[in-house]
Amino acid sequence: MVVMKMKFPFEKRVKLAQGLWLLSWCATVAGAFTFSLGCILKTELRRRAEVMDNSDVHVVPNTLMIVGLASLGINYFASKVCQDALDAGRFPRWKKMLKPYFAVSCFFTVLMLLAVIMSYAMKGSLESSLKVGLRNGIRFYKDTDTPGRCFQKQNIDRLQMEFQCCGNTDFKDWFEFQWISNRYLDFSSKEVKDRIKSNVDGRYLVDGVPFSCCNPSSPRPCIQSQLTNDSAHYNYEYQTEELNIYLRGCREALVNYYMGLMNTIGAGVLSVFLLQASVLVSLRFLQTAMEAVEGNENTEIETEGYLLEKSVKETVMEYINPVMKFLMLKNQVEEGTPGNPEIPTDVNVKPGLF
Amino acid sequence: MALLKIKFTQQRRVHLAQGLWLLSWMAVMWGGVIFCLGVYLKTELLRRAEVMDNTEIHVVPNILMMVGLASIGTNWVASRVCQDSLDPTRFPRWKVPLLAWFAVATVLCCLLIAVVALSYALQGSLEESLKVGLRNGIRFYKDTDVPGRCFQKETIDRLQMEFRCCGNNNFKDWFEVQWVSNRYLDFTSKDVKDRIRSNVDNRYLLDGVPFSCCNPTSPRPCLRYHLTDNNAHFNYDYQSEELNLYSRGCRQALTDYYMELMNSTGPGVLSVILIQLSVLLSLRYLQTAVETAMVLEDPEGDSEGYLLEKGVKETIEDLKINALTMLKFGQVDPNAAEGSSEVADAEKDEKDAPPSPAS
Numbered sequence: 158m159v160v161m162k163m164k165f166p167f168e169k170r171v172k173l174a175q176g177l178w179l180l181s182w183c184a185t186v187a188g189a190f191t192f193s194l195g196c197i198l199k200t201e202l203r204r205r206a207e208v209m210d211n212s213d214v215h216v217v218p219n220t221l222m223i224v225g226l227a228s229l230g231i232n233y234f235a236s237k238v239c240q241d242a243l244d245a246g247r248f249p250r251w252k253k254m255l256k257p258y259f260a261v262s263c264f265f266t267v268l269m270l271l272a273v274i275m276s277y278a279m280k281g282s283l284e285s286s287l288k289v290g291l292r293n294g295i296r297f298y299k300d301t302d303t304p305g306r307c308f309q310k311q312n313i314d315r316l317q318m319e320f321q322c323c324g325n326t327d328f329k330d331w332f333e334f335q336w337i338s339n340r341y342l343d344f345s346s347k348e349v350k351d352r353i354k355s356n357v358d359g360r361y362l363v364d365g366v367p368f369s370c371c372n373p374s375s376p377r378p379c380i381q382s383q384l385t386n387d388s389a390h391y392n393y394e395y396q397t398e399e400l401n402i403y404l405r406g407c408r409e410a411l412v413n414y415y416m417g418l419m420n421t422i423g424a425g426v427l428s429v430f431l432l433q434a435s436v437l438v439s440l441r442f443l444q445t446a447m448e449a450v451e452g453n454e455n456t457e458i459e460t461e462g463y464l465l466e467k468s469v470k471e472t473v474m475e476y477i478n479p480v481m482k483f484l485m486l487k488n489q490v491e492e493g494t495p496g497n498p499e500i501p502t503d504v505n506v507k508p509g510l511f
Numbered sequence: 512m513a514l515l516k517i518k519f520t521q522q523r524r525v526h527l528a529q530g531l532w533l534l535s536w537m538a539v540m541w542g543g544v545i546f547c548l549g550v551y552l553k554t555e556l557l558r559r560a561e562v563m564d565n566t567e568i569h570v571v572p573n574i575l576m577m578v579g580l581a582s583i584g585t586n587w588v589a590s591r592v593c594q595d596s597l598d599p600t601r602f603p604r605w606k607v608p609l610l611a612w613f614a615v616a617t618v619l620c621c622l623l624i625a626v627v628a629l630s631y632a633l634q635g636s637l638e639e640s641l642k643v644g645l646r647n648g649i650r651f652y653k654d655t656d657v658p659g660r661c662f663q664k665e666t667i668d669r670l671q672m673e674f675r676c677c678g679n680n681n682f683k684d685w686f687e688v689q690w691v692s693n694r695y696l697d698f699t700s701k702d703v704k705d706r707i708r709s710n711v712d713n714r715y716l717l718d719g720v721p722f723s724c725c726n727p728t729s730p731r732p733c734l735r736y737h738l739t740d741n742n743a744h745f746n747y748d749y750q751s752e753e754l755n756l757y758s759r760g761c762r763q764a765l766t767d768y769y770m771e772l773m774n775s776t777g778p779g780v781l782s783v784i785l786i787q788l789s790v791l792l793s794l795r796y797l798q799t800a801v802e803t804a805m806v807l808e809d810p811e812g813d814s815e816g817y818l819l820e821k822g823v824k825e826t827i828e829d830l831k832i833n834a835l836t837m838l839k840f841g842q843v844d845p846n847a848a849e850g851s852s853e854v855a856d857a858e859k860d861e862k863d864a865p866p867s868p869a870s
Contacts, residue, residue, distance in 0.1 A: 301730035314727035318672060337732050343745035368733040371722040373668035376655035378691050379722040391697035 160465040165446040167457040171243060173446070177439045178239040184436045185232040187429040191269070192225025194422045201418060205411065207312050210289035213282045217419065220272040221426065227265040228433060234258060235440050242443050245450060255444055260476060262437055269430045276419040283415060287408045291325040298367070299338040314369040320414065322407040323370035328384075330406075335360040336367060366402060375400040438464065513817035519800040521811045525597060527800070531793045532593040538586035538786045545783055546579025548776045555772060559765065561666050564643035567636045571773065574626050575780075578619055582787065585615055589794055596801050599810060609798055616791045623784045630773040637769060641762045645679045652721070653692040668723040676764040677724035677757040682738075684760075689714040690721065720756060729754040792818070 165173070199218035206212070238255070241247040294313045300306040317323055324330035342349050342361055353359050365382035372379070380401050383389035442462040449460035465472045519527070553572035556563070592609065595601040648667045654660040671677055678684035696703050696715055707713050718739045725733035734755050737743035800816035807814060819826050 307730075310730070311727045318727070338730075341731050341745055346745075368722040368725040368735070369727065373665045373672070373723065376661075376664070376692075377695050381722070391695055391700075 159463045160468065162461055162463045163442065164459060165442070165462050166459045170443070170446050170460075173439060173443050174239050174242045177242075177436065177443060178236050180432070180439065181232045181235040181239060181436050184429075184432050185229055185236070187432050188225050188228030188232055190225075191228060191426055191429050192222055194425055195219070195221030195225055198418060198422055202415070205316070207309070208287060208290040208294050208316060208407075208411070209283075210286045210293070211282075213286065214279045214415075217272055217276045217279060220268060220275070221422070224265055224269045224272060227261075228269075228429070231258075231262045231265065232433070232436060235436055238440065239443070242447055245447075248447055249451065252448075259437070259441065262433075266430065266433050266437065269426060269433065273423045273426050273430070276423050280412065280416060284408065284412050287411050288325065291407055292330075295325060295330055295336065296334050298334070298336045301338065302340070314367060316407060317367075317369040317403070320407060320410040321372070321403050322405045322410040323366060323403040324406055325408050326406040327404060328366050328370055328402055328406075331366045331370070332362060332364050335362060337361060337363070370402040372400055372403050375402075377401065513815070514819035514822060516815050516817045517796065517800075518813055519796075519804075519816050520813050521804075524797070524800050524804065524814070527793065527797050528593050528596045531790065531797060532590050534786070534793065535586045535589040535593060535790055538783075538790050539583050539590070541779075541783045541786055542579050542582030542586060544579075544779060545582060546576055548779060549573070549575030549577075549579055552772060552776065556769070559670070561663070562641060562644040562648050562670060562761075562765070563637075564640045564647075565636075568633050568640065568769075571626060571630050571633065574622055574629070575776070578622050578626070581615070581619055582783070585612065585619060586787075586790060588612060589790055592794065593797070596797055599805055602801055602805070605798075606802075609794075613791065613795070616787060620784055620787050620791070623780055623787070627777060627780055630777070634766065634770060638762060638766050641765050642679065645761055646684075649679060649684055649690065650688050652688070652690045655692065656694070668721060670761060671721075671723040671757070674761060674764040674768065675726070675757050676759045676761040677720060678760055679762050680760040681758065682720050682724055682756050685720045685724070686716060686718050689716060691715055691717070724756045726754055726757050731755065 195218045198221065199215065202209070202212075202215060202218065238251050241251060294309050294316075297303070297306040297309040298313055299310070301310050339361075344350065349361060352361050352363070356362060363382065364385045366384065368379070368381060371381065377400075380390055380393065380398075384402075385395050387394055441464055444462075445464075445466075446460045446462035449462075450458065467475070549572045552575065553569065556569060556572065560566075588608075589612070592605050592612075595605060648663050648670075651657070651660040651663040652667055653664070655664050693715070698704065703715060706715050706717065710716060717736065719736035720738070722733070722735060725735065731754075734744055734747065734752075738756075739749050741747055741749055795818055796816040799818075800814050803816070804810055804812070804814035821829070
C-alpha cells in the first residue's frame with residue numbers, strides 16, 4: 158500500500174526538479190543561518206558562564222550547530238541530485254546513495270525539531286544552574302584576594318548593572334552573606350565586634366547592598382546601607398521604597414533574557430525545519446518519479462511518484478531490521494553459535510522483540 | 512597647448528568607457544557608505560545631546576550626509592554618460608550637462624577634504640560644548656522634581672557608568688556642587704546645619720560622590736562618602752587610593768570617544784576622495800577623446816584626449832572672461848536697444864585689453 162501517490166507528467170517533473178533546485182539552495186542558506194544562530198546562542202551562554210553552575214543548557218546551541226552544518230551538506234547533495242535528475246543517463250549513479258541519504262537527512266531533520274523542543278524544556282535546568290552559580294558569586298564577592306575567585310566581585314557588579322537586577326532571588330540575599338572582606342574591617346571598633354558576635358559563624362553581616370544594586374532612575378541619591386532602618390535616613394521608608402535599588406533578582410532577569418533569546422531562535426529554526434522537510438519530501442517524489450522512467454526509451458512518459466512504497470510501519474521495519482540484525486549477529490557471535498544464525502534466531506527473537 | 516594629452520585608439524576608448532562605468536558604480540556604493548557614516552555619527556552625537564551645550568560639531572555629520580547623497584547622484588549620472596559615450600548619436604546631448612557635472616564633482620571633492628579638516632578643527636569646540644553641558648548636568652543633578660531637568664540625574668548616572676568616568680574634569684567636581692536635594696536633608700540635624708553654614712551660598716556640600724562613580728574593578732566595596740577623611744574608613748588612604756572611583760573625567764572620556772569615531776571615518780572619506788577624483792579625471796579624458804573622435808573624418812580612428820584644452824593659466828583667464836560677460840549680460844544695460852553687436856564689440860575690446868577687475 159503506497160503512501161501518497163501522485164501523477165507526474167513530464168512538464169511537472171521538470172518543474173519539480175527546477176523548483177527543488179532553487180529550494181535546496183535556499184535550504185543551504187537556511188542551514189548556514191541555523192549554524193550562526195547556534196553560534197550566537199553559545200557565545201551568549203559562554204559570556205555568563207561564571208554565574209552558571211553546569212553547562213547542561215549548552216546542548217541546545219551544540220545541537221543547532223551540528224544540525225546547521227549537516228543541513229549544509231544535505232541540501233548541497235540535494236541540489237546536485239536535482240541537476241542530474243532530468244538526465245536519464247546520469248541519474249542512476251545517485252540511486253545507491255539515496256537510501257542512506259534519506260535516512261541520515263531524516264535523522265538530522267528530526268534532531269532540528271528536538272533542538273527547538275529542548276530549548277523550552279531546558280528552562281528548569283538553566284534556572285537551577287543559575288541559582289547555584291549566583292549564590293556562589295555572592296558568597297565569593299569579598300574574596301578579591303583569593304586566586305580563582307578574584308574576579309567574582311567585578312563579574313557580579315557588572316552583571317547587576319547590565320541586567321538591572323540585585324542579588325539571587327532579590328536584594329535581601331545580600332543580607333545573608335558577608336560581602337565586605339575582613340581586610341577592610343576594623344576589628345577594634347565596637348560596631349564590628351557587635352555584628353560579628355550577633356551570629357553563630359562570626360560573619361560581618363549588614364543590611365546593606367553593593368553599589369551595583371543602585372537604580373539610576375531613583376529621584377534620590379542611592380541609599381545602600383542600613384536599608385531596613387527607617388530612622389537612619391531622612392524621609393525614608395523601607396517598605397514603600399521602590400526605586401532606590403533594583404527589586405528584581407538576577408536569576409529571574411537572566412532566565413528571562415535567555416528564554417527570550419531561545420524563543421526567537423526557536424521560531425527561526427522551526428521555519429528552517431519546515432523548509433528542510435519540504436526539500437526532503439520533494440526530493441523523494443522526484444526520485445520515485447524518475448525511477449519509473451528508467452529503462453524506458455521514451456523519457457517523456459507520465460510516471461507516478463510516491464512517498465513510501467509500503468506503509469509507514471513496514472518501511473520503519475525495513476530500516477530497523479538491518480540494524481537489529483547487525484546487533485543480533487554480534488550477540489550470536491558472543492554466545493558462541495557459529496554457522497547460520499539467520500533462520501533460527503529470526504524466528505525466535507523477532508516476535509519477542511516486536 | 513593642451514594639458515596632459517593622451518592618445519586614444521577606438522579600443523582604448525571602449526576600455527576606458529567600460530572601466531569608468533564600473534568605477535562610477537563603485538563610487539555610487541561608496542557614496543552610500545559615506546551617507547551611512549554620516550547618519551551613524553549624527554545618531555551618536557544626538558544620543559549625548561543632553562550633555563552638549565551647542566551643536567556646532569553637527570556640521571561634520573551633516574556635510575557627510577549631504578556629500579554622500581550628492582555623490583550617489585553624481586556618480587549615477589557619470590555611469591549614464593559612460594553608457595552613451597560610445598554612441599555618437601546620443602553623446603552630444605551630454606555636452607552642456609557635463610560642464611555642470613565637473614563643477615559639482617569638484618565641489619564634492621573640496622567638501623570632503625573640508626570635512627576631514629573640520630573633524631580635527633572642531634575638537635576644541637566639542638570640548639567647550641561638553642564642558643558647559645556637563646557642568647550644567649552636575650549642577651542640576653539634584654533637581655529631579657523640576658520639569659525639564661528631572662532626567663539629568665539618570666542621564667549623568669548612566670553616562671558615568673557607560674563611559675567609566677566621574678565628574679567634569681575629575682571626581683572633585685562633585686565636591687563643589689550640592690548634588691543631594693533639599694527634600695532628603697534633615698535640617699534639624701547638626702551635621703546638615705554645620706555644612707550649610709560652612710559656605711556663603713548655604714549649599715549642602717560634602718566630600719562624597721554619587722554611586723555611578725564607583726569602579727567595579729576595585730577589590731574593596733565602594734567608598735563614596737568622607738573621601739578626604741582617612742580616619743573615616745579602615746585601611747584607607749585618600750592620596751594613594753586609585754581603584755575605588757573612576758579617575759577619568761567625563762569630558763575627557765567623551766571627547767576621546769568622539770575623536771576616535773571621527774578618526775575612524777577618515778580612511779573611508781579619503782578613499783572616497785580618491786575614487787571621486789579618478790572618476791572625474793577619467794570622465795574628462797573620455798569626453799575629450801570622444802569629442803575629438805566625432806569631429807574626425809574616421810570616427811573609429813585614433814583621437815587625443817586631454818585634461819584642459821589650453822594651459823592652466825589660459826583656461827582660468829578664459830573662465831574669468833566668460834563669467835564677467837555673463838555678469839554684464841545680467842546687468843541692466845541702458846543701451847540694450849542698440850542690439851547685441853555693441854555688446855559683442857565690448858566683449859572683443861575686453862578680450863584684447865588686459866582684464867580689469869573694475870567691470
